[in-house]
Structure formats: C-alpha cells, structure tokens
Amino acid sequence: MVIKNGCYHFPKRKVYKKGDPIKLIYHSTPWRGLSVILGAMQYIKNPNVTLDVYSSTKIYGEEFHRDNEHLYKPLFDQAEYLKNVNYVGYKPHEYILNRITDYQMWTHPSVFEETFGIGALEAMSSGLYLITTNFGALFETCSEWPIYVNYTNNLDALAQRFAHAIDMACDTLHEDYIQQHIEEQQKFAKRFYSWEKKGKEWETFLKGALHERQPTRL
Numbered sequence: 001m002v003i004k005n006g007c008y009h010f011p012k013r014k015v016y017k018k019g020d021p022i023k024l025i026y027h028s029t030p031w032r033g034l035s036v037i038l039g040a041m042q043y044i045k046n047p048n049v050t051l052d053v054y055s056s057t058k059i060y061g062e063e064f065h066r067d068n069e070h071l072y073k074p075l076f077d078q079a080e081y082l083k084n085v086n087y088v089g090y091k092p093h094e095y096i097l098n099r100i101t102d103y104q105m106w107t108h109p110s111v112f113e114e115t116f117g118i119g120a121l122e123a124m125s126s127g128l129y130l131i132t133t134n135f136g137a138l139f140e141t142c143s144e145w146p147i148y149v150n151y152t153n154n155l156d157a158l159a160q161r162f163a164h165a166i167d168m169a170c171d172t173l174h175e176d177y178i179q180q181h182i183e184e185q186q187k188f189a190k191r192f193y194s195w196e197k198k199g200k201e202w203e204t205f206l207k208g209a210l211h212e213r214q215p216t217r218l
Contacts, residue, residue, distance in 0.1 A: 003205060004141070005116050006198035010190050011101050013127025013182065018174035022046075024166070025103040025128075027054035027096050028110075028119060030072040033133075036109035038075065039159030040166060041084050049170055051107065053079045056090035100126045105169060108132040109149065109162045117141050125189040127182055129173060131165050133158070145185040 016022075026037050034055050041051050057065045057072060079087035106123035113136035114120075120142050123130055130146035132138050139148065147169055149161045172178050191197070 001205065003198065003201050004193070005118060005121065006193050006195040007118070007121050007125050007189070008195050009097050009100075009122055010125050010186065010194070011127070013186060014101050015179055016104050016173050019048075022049045022105065022170050022173065023103045024049065024051040024105045024107045025054070025096075025100065025123075026051060026107055028108060029059065030055050030057070030075050032112040032114075033109040034072070034075050034079070036111060036155055036159050036162060037107055038078050038082065038085065039156060040107075040109065040163040041082055043160055043163035044084065044166060046167065046170055047084075049166065050084050050086060052086045052088055052103070054088045054091050054096055055079075058090040097122065097126075100128065103128055104173060105129045105131060105166070107162070107166065108138075109158060110135050110138060111151075111153075111155070111158070112136070114138050114141070120146075121189065121193055124185055125193065127186045129169055129178070129182055130185075131162070131169060133162075143188070145181070145188065 026034065028034070034053070037051065037053075055076075057068045076087060076089070079085050100123070106120070106128040108117070108120065108131070110117075110133045115137050117132075117138055120130065120132065120138060124142060124145060130142060132142065132146050132148065133151040134148040135151040138146075147165050149158070149165050152158050152161075
C-alpha cells in the first residue's frame with residue numbers, strides 16, 4: 001500500500017502581472033540538478049529573469065558539509081559569478097517557505113531519480129509555476145501541472161531544453177489561462193495533499209493494520 005506525503009503550507013499566491021520581474025527558485029541539493037539549472041541560465045537572455053539558489057551541503061550537518069562541500073564548490077562559485085543568478089546558500093526549511101511566494105517559478109531540472117518530491121509539492125501548494133524533468137516519480141507527484149522537460153543524461157542538451165522551457169513559460173506567464181492553471185493547481189494540492197486528507201488516510205490504514213493484528217477468536 002502506498003500513501004503519498006502531504007503538506008500544510010497553502011499561502012495566498014501572488015498573481016503575476018506582465019512586465020514584473022520573474023524570479024526563479026532552486027532549493028534542492030547540488031547533485032540533484034544544480035549544474036543543469038546554472039547551465040540553463042547561461043542560455044537565457046531575458047534580463048527580466050533571475051534565479052535564486054538555495055543549495056548547500058550544510059543541509060545534512062556540519063560533518064557531511066566538511067567532507068563533501070569541496071566536491072560542489074565549483075558549482076557554488078559559478079552561481080555567485082553568473083549575473084542572472086543570486087547564490088543564497090543554505091537556509092532553513094521554514095525560511096524558504098515563508099518567502100516562497102516571492103517567486104514565480106519553481107525550477108528543478110532533476111537528474112536524481114526522485115521518489116516523492118516534497119519541494120515540488122510545496123511549490124504546487126504555494127502557487128508557483130513548476131518546471132521540472134519527467135524523471136523518477138516527479139510525474140506521479142505533480143500530475144499534469146508542471147511543464148515537463150524530457151530527461152536526458154546529456155546535461156548540456158538538458159540545460160538547453162530547460163532554458164527553452166523557462167523562456168516559453170516567461171512569455172506566457174501573464175496570460176489569464178496560465179494564471180488560472182496555477183490557481184487550479186493550488187486548489188488541487190490543497191484538496192489531495194493537505195495533511196487533513198492525508199491524516200485520514202493514515203488513520204484508516206493504521207486502524208486496518210491494528211484490526212489485522214487482533215487474534216482470531218474460535
């Protein structure tokens with residue numbers, strides 16, 4: 001039996017207006033696709049588009065950070081160097097959730113075979129437009145709501161595809177049908193992924209499990 005995860009954050013989303021800055025967010029670990037999104041930003045020429053990167057090895061503690069940070073430092077340095085990218089680094093989960101509606105798009109060119117993406121779910125529930133790869137269980141998590149980029153292990157080709165998807169999304173983000181799509185996406189997340197609903201599924205499952213454990217009376 002599979003019970004999907006849930007979320008609790010359903011803020012009032014900000015409706016995008018044509019001409020406003022378009023802010024993208026990447027807040028996953030560096031090995032899940034940071035190199036691809038940084039590559040994609042180098043193909044984007046629109047000066048209205050910027051990316052904030054919340055990515056660090058600190059998320060797994062100081063010992064992990066000390067042993068592994070050097071492996072990804074070139075990526076962090078690149079994020080600091082690119083003009084259309086702001087490298088923020090590690091921030092706690094609540095910090096990101098409290099500011100996620102400052103962004104218009106959640107960008108996750110995943111090269112990691114996700115099982116269930118909590119970050120994707122929280123972006124859906126916060127009313128961001130999602131752009132991600134169709135890799136692992138991301139489609140099962142996000143259904144029809146994101147723009148999906150076909151995965152390839154040719155990372156430069158993936159970066160170009162991702163840049164094209166971002167450009168396309170930016171060109172149409174102000175359109176009423178896209179804004180309605182995002183609004184319905186947020187309603188979908190609240191209806192099917194709120195902990196109020198997931199809690200009932202867990203309660204039903206656990207009651208059933210307890211019932212099965214009761215000894216059979218002759």
